Amino acid sequence: EVQLVESGGGLVQPGGSLRLSCEASGLSFSRFWMTWVRQAPGKGLEWVASIKHDGSETHYVDSVKGRFSIARDNAKNSLYLQMNSLRADDSALFYCASGDFGSALDFWGQGTQVTVS
Amino acid sequence: SFELTQPPSVSVSPGQTASITCSGDKLGTKYVCWYQLKPGQSPVLVIQQDTERPSGIPERFSGSNSGNTATLTISGTQTLDEADYYCQVWDSSTVVFGGGTRLSVL
Helix, strand or coil: CEEEEEEEEEEECCCCCCCECCCCCCCCCCCCCCCEEEEECCCCEEEEEEECCCCCCCCCCHCCCCEEEEEEEECCEEEEEECCCCCHHCEEEEEEECCCCCCCCEEEEECCCEECC | CCCCECCCCCEEEECCCCEEEEECCCCCCCCCEEEEECCCCEEEEEEEEEEEECCCCCEEEEEEEEEEEEEEEEEEHHHCCEEEEEEEEEEECCEEEEEEEEECCC
16 A cells, blocks of 8 residues: 655744655655645645656746755655745645656645644 | 636536536647545545546546546536545646636535
8 A cells, every 4th residue: 555644844934944754655666756735725736846756857836946845765765845935825735746757646645734924 | 837727616416417627728738637635635636647547436537638628527426526626737847736626516
């Protein structure tokens, strides 16, 4: 059974930093692209960032470029999202998801809540 | 940037057919996926590559994509299908979601 477990969320002041983690089990983690998606309160799903299976390629939504950094450690089956210069509008439930480039996001974690206030 | 447009809400009676549309420029040239999101739960992939149902998704869920519009169809809608539904594509190395459609079954 595939499991993605996010952690690292919490309450942080504007301008602060957080590092989210996502630990994967039950899938060949090093073979797949990984993605972070967020949902702000009362809003829809928003793609945040994606990273290639070997970490050699990353992509970000414009609103987080220069502030967020996606990374992975395939030896630990783990995905990360370093978030700096956080703003109130970054407050959201952050999900990690697996899925190949150009394909569906087929497995999702339960999410970790980030509140910037 | 590429945009996907969904109606904010759709209502259907139990047992009837629900259709949720997703529109975008030349959308038929891309693969569309659909996700179901219920309160307090994680998104669930219900349709991939326009028409394919992942393992475990009921047969009443189907999809199509042509021209500028993709459609998620739920036949014989059940009350447990009440949820928000999102379409999604990849465009130029980015993931794009539609704004979501709230399906009410009443």
